[in-house]
Amino acid sequence: MSRTRIHNLSISLDGFGAGEGQSLETPMGHAGERLHEWMFATGFGASLIGAESGSEGVDDAMARRHEEGIGAEIMGANKFGPPGWQDDPEWRGWWGETPPFHTPTFVLTHRPWPPLEMAGGTTFHFLDAGPAQALEVAREAAGGLDVRIGGGASVARDFIAAGLVDDIHVVVVPIVLGRGSRLWDGLEAIERDYDVEAVSTASGVTHLTMTRR
């Protein structure tokens, strides 16, 4: 049974999944890389940034779950590029010619483009659709594998609020961002629908795993 999953969604203590002021120079806004340092310190994260090696403990094991059994991703417009990327015909995403998705990847935008075929198995498709409809399209493309909701925080929130997500992995990073895009807004009592586990690790983060009942 194909599941819908969220992985490595890093938030601050106050629940922000990205900072304010996202731009070409500051993709995560004023948060900078602080929400993702834990991940780049792992073997999995090191491979993403071309570093030689990284840790191999719980942080790494959890980070690697991002890949396993995924047949398609859905992401928000703000994950694909800085505000206004739709007006830049040269834009091909943040990740160079070989993005780390390796599956059909659906970008939600009110101004869709034709598909972009990249190296390494990633094709970006652009969809002007709500969560349920987008998930239907992505599920079809996933060929029986799972669909990952790739974020950012507001897209993750929309899919969770719509009751569409089976597995949620949130990483709470011990910083207070103060402003940005909040994950938990509108999700009151969501824990009732999930089995919840919280595990802190030596890096200082806490892995929150929510599995739909």
Add this chain to the structure above:
Amino acid sequence: MSRTRIHNLSISLDGFGAGEGQSLETPMGHAGERLHEWMFATGFGASLIGAESGSEGVDDAMARRHEEGIGAEIMGANKFGPPGWQDDPEWRGWWGETPPFHTPTFVLTHRPWPPLEMAGGTTFHFLDAGPAQALEVAREAAGGLDVRIGGGASVARDFIAAGLVDDIHVVVVPIVLGRGSRLWDGLEAIERDYDVEAVSTASGVTHLTMTRR
């Protein structure tokens, strides 16, 4: 050196230290007892509610820190009673004739009362004062021991924002409250002033310990 400390401040994943709609019947608002179940399951918490026994692990050890070396407490008006308690001359706090503070306890209110001497060493004093001034008075009363900021969340936030708190113990409970009184608002980047430790326990909560550098 007398320190200023916060203990057992329980918040939801979305950062609320109490729910909405606090009243005589619902002291924690719509949160009910869910933020404090972890504590009442410990030996320390059991003794507070007259239960026979409780757990003796990390949750209990952390909960007991609430008492050690404290010479005075400062609390907000909303911790002392339901909205409007100032108009009820019979009100003597939530805790009966022997409150669990056993020290001078300063209640911040814009409508101060004369002191209330209770059994067991607690005397409630009522102060119309800002954080720095209240702390000065409480420090004096603490006789060289530490001062605890007893909450609620908004009072804790005011003292932290004013740079007055040396040790902060927050307990993150894996529920999403959605509304209420937020701890982290206005505390952007506060982690830079503290050494931060996060430790999850078998009960599902995460103990966040912040020690001023």
